[in-house]
Amino acid sequence: MPKKLDHEFYSREDTVQIARELLGKLLVVPDEEGRRISGMIVETEAYMGVIDKAAHSYGGRRTLRNEVSYGPGGYVYVFFVYGMYFQLNFVTAEPGQVVLIRAIEPVEGIEIMKERRGPMKDMNLTSGPGKLCIALDIDRSLNGADLEGNSIWTEEFRSITDTDVIVGKRVGIDYAAEDAEQPWRFWIKGNPYVSKTRVK
DNA sequence: CGGCTGATCGTG
């Protein structure tokens, strides 16, 4: 079994670079019976903390909800939005900075993902930040989880070259003014599991 | 297939 990406990986200074490097890594969340449920990360976004108008920690805003994002790198930040969805983030070293996992390509446990998501095409199982949390059973109980622990982790999987990476604007943050234009979203070129972005 | 809308609730 491949080695887990460790705290050192997540504790480097450049959160944007970490978001880029997470493409092609395997995200694993074992189920209650210990079976591996996993997917390859195909889309990420960097949130740059206190200087980023789109970030929960913009301006140093610190609440019970976003507390974990101020902690050390290599931990999970899960939050609840729109009254019904969770979103998965990995904390990096700088205060309030995180990488949002926006989409994965199912690899192991696809039948279990289908049970959780209901009847639908494979392409739709995990192609969005809220969808993948349902498919992997990620909720508030994983907030603050250690990525070196046994409840959720990341592994080396595929090597993604720069020619296979597209860089663009982040999604769903129109309120962030000029920071909505920052090129802090990364995805794998042509991968069908990348989220369908509805522009406005 | 693109656009619109209702669902639903913790946080501030």
Place this chain on the structure above:
DNA sequence: ACGATCAGCCGA
């Protein structure tokens, strides 16, 4: 009030 969203419905 209002989201780092999604599914279902509508009309074309």
